[in-house]
Amino acid sequence: MKSWVRVGLLAALVASVPVLPLEAGAKYTAQGFAIETEQKPQVVVVRPNLFMGTLDSANRQIEDPEWLAQAHINLQAALMRHPATKTVQWRFSDWNDPSSKPLSDAVWQPVRNINGDLIFKVPQGSLPVKPGEDWPKRLKTLPKGYHEYALPQSAVDELRATDPEAQYALLITMHDAYTTDGAKLARLLGGMVNVIRDGVNTDPLPPHFGYAMLVDLGDGQIVWFYNDGAFGGDLRKPATAGKRVGQMLTGWPMGR
Numbered sequence: 001m002k003s004w005v006r007v008g009l010l011a012a013l014v015a016s017v018p019v020l021p022l023e024a025g026a027k028y029t030a031q032g033f034a035i036e037t038e039q040k041p042q043v044v045v046v047r048p049n050l051f052m053g054t055l056d057s058a059n060r061q062i063e064d065p066e067w068l069a070q071a072h073i074n075l076q077a078a079l080m081r082h083p084a085t086k087t088v089q090w091r092f093s094d095w096n097d098p099s100s101k102p103l104s105d106a107v108w109q110p111v112r113n114i115n116g117d118l119i120f121k122v123p124q125g126s127l128p129v130k131p132g133e134d135w136p137k138r139l140k141t142l143p144k145g146y147h148e149y150a151l152p153q154s155a156v157d158e159l160r161a162t163d164p165e166a167q168y169a170l171l172i173t174m175h176d177a178y179t180t181d182g183a184k185l186a187r188l189l190g191g192m193v194n195v196i197r198d199g200v201n202t203d204p205l206p207p208h209f210g211y212a213m214l215v216d217l218g219d220g221q222i223v224w225f226y227n228d229g230a231f232g233g234d235l236r237k238p239a240t241a242g243k244r245v246g247q248m249l250t251g252w253p254m255g256r
Contacts (some may be wrong), residue, residue: 026119026211027251028225030148035087037255043214044091044163045079047102048072048172052236055177067236069096074241075172082245087255090170091163103162107155111171114149115211118225124149149222156220169217172248174210174235208232212248226250 035041052067072095079090093100116127122142129135151159159169211227226248233244 025229025247025250026225026227028118028149028222029251029253030221030223031146033223033253035253035255037087040087040089041167042091042163042165043088043168043170044159044166045076045170045172046159046162047093047095047100048075048174049102049108050075050173050235051175051177053177055179061177071174071176071235071241072096074235074238075245077238078241078245081242082249083254084249084252087253088168091166093162104158107151107158107171108173110151110155111173111213114151114222115173115213115225115227117147118149118222119227121145121147123147151215151220151222153220156215156217159215160217167217168223169215171213171215172210173212174231174244174248176208176231176235210248214253224251224253 050068050071051061051063052071053061053063055061076090076092076095079085113127114124117124120127120139120142121144122139124147126139126142127135129138160166162169208231209227209229210231211225213222214224215221216223228247228250231244231247233242233247234240235244
């Protein structure tokens, strides 16, 4: 490729990146909570809710089972290398075993709802909103600040059943859609068109978002949480999974 063409494409690519701030992480620790490390508490890391796949040129997200299986392995290994092992004892099952079953939606749906409440620092039960409701207007009327959150008893019972000896459960949701070569070219060309037409690239970035939540299995209380809309690292690769886990456990309560 001629040098002037390469320079032109590079300039267009830089110009096509949207001028938007990265979504900052949302943090939460229950007031007064710290991990008692005299005897390391047992933390079951339940089978996570992961999407690992591709984003094609038609913006379709297609799951890749091999990537998912590799992410399961790399996530567990990276957790074992993290400094949090000084404060807790992780407990895992083999998530790739054919007998391993995902948690039911009776757990994940309230977790998703609480995730939204935690991000906006609103009382539990504020999100989701009803279809058609003006949720930005509604959020303005809600009291912001510190609130306490807990899973419903049915969800706590299901989590306890995964490991009756654990005192806490770590719930992880991650969504990673990696662009194919065709999608990269389509996004580049589409971004160039957007820049020419609108002055900025309005195409959304490939999704790499998620959160982690620590639940006290005694009463279902959410004691720690971190959410990020722009995760780095790559769970498909052992060498970079540690970066993802390090970011995922931002603000981990290191104990007392």
